[in-house]
Amino acid sequence: MNAVDLTKKLISIPSYVDSSTNEREIAEYVYQYLSKISWLTTVKQNVENNRFNVIAYSSMSPKLLLVGHLDTVQPSANWQTSPTQPIQKNNTIIGLGSSDMKSGLAAILSSLPKKKPATELMILFYVDEEYDFAGMQRFTQEYQDKIQPQLIVSADGDDCAFGYACRGLIEFSAIIKGKSGHAANPDSGINAITNTTTAIKQLTRKIKTYSSPELGASTLNLAYLSGGQNQGFNQQGQLELGRQGNIIPDIAEIIIDIRPANQSLTAKQVVKLLRSELEKNGLKLIQTKIRHDLGAWITKKQDLLKVTRLVNNPKFINPNNRGYVDLQMLWQTFNQIACTTYGPGDPACPHQPNEYVPIKNINQASKFYKLLISSPDTI
16 A cells, blocks of 8 residues: 555544543454564554554664554644545645654655665654653553664654654643732732732743753743632642632642753753742642653754755754654663654644645655665665
């Protein structure tokens, strides 16, 4: 099956995650597809709740590791077509995951030759990239001491341009304590809401000082803020808040997302900085829960010269304009070897309704992976 037809087939298999759907069906399809290739050994790696990664290899000493994620985001209500019924229109394929990243999966799958190539190869198709990175974490835990690839390429890329870096991802929630008082006398309390926003503004300025030449400045997003009168926690562990206008709010809950451009900025360091700014504003940090603590990834362009030469007039993705790429986990796990992304996705439409991918990009990506697999001298 060619890459375009494979893209359509993969779109038709829902792989978003909710109470009734996950990646199991698409993972089974990919497993069966790879199992028919005689020179590959294909296995399922259990992750959680009947969700599994698919791993295929020609050797357990692979020089090249190709990767791609199986899941998509959930469909929104604003689709003009059925999200899982692919439509070919205006030289594009429209469908959920078409750009991110079922066309990338199709590019890898369609590139695999009938006869074993000279390049020793491993392929990882994994779950949960759009959610909590459980699939990638499971793979790195098991394989960090089993393999030592020399080059890792992810098909989770944009516009057939090479990605070589990304900022990291730090996300955590926090509960902050102020002091209640009567609203008629503002000095009788410490407003947990307004003082928290002041502290966050001060923290944002400090975060920006953590920078790098390749990735620019680190950024902070206050993603969630809620506050009021502290009425304790309910049975689900959620904070109960009073909403009376005549009481100065004495508690606030926040979620912060930080994109670190510098390896020295970690979740531990951010919490330390946050605590300091809160104390300057009369507040106390009483609880934090870290969801993600993932660093930046930077591969030098000169380390990718052999790979980029496979493409005429190679382009590079501006790392300042892209989100976190979990290829970073592989880069970190395998001693910061050369890593890159190269995929057919259109950067304008992932995670949006009526997502599409240009057909020319699909074919170009498939051609690239055929050349890569058949060119051991590029590794």
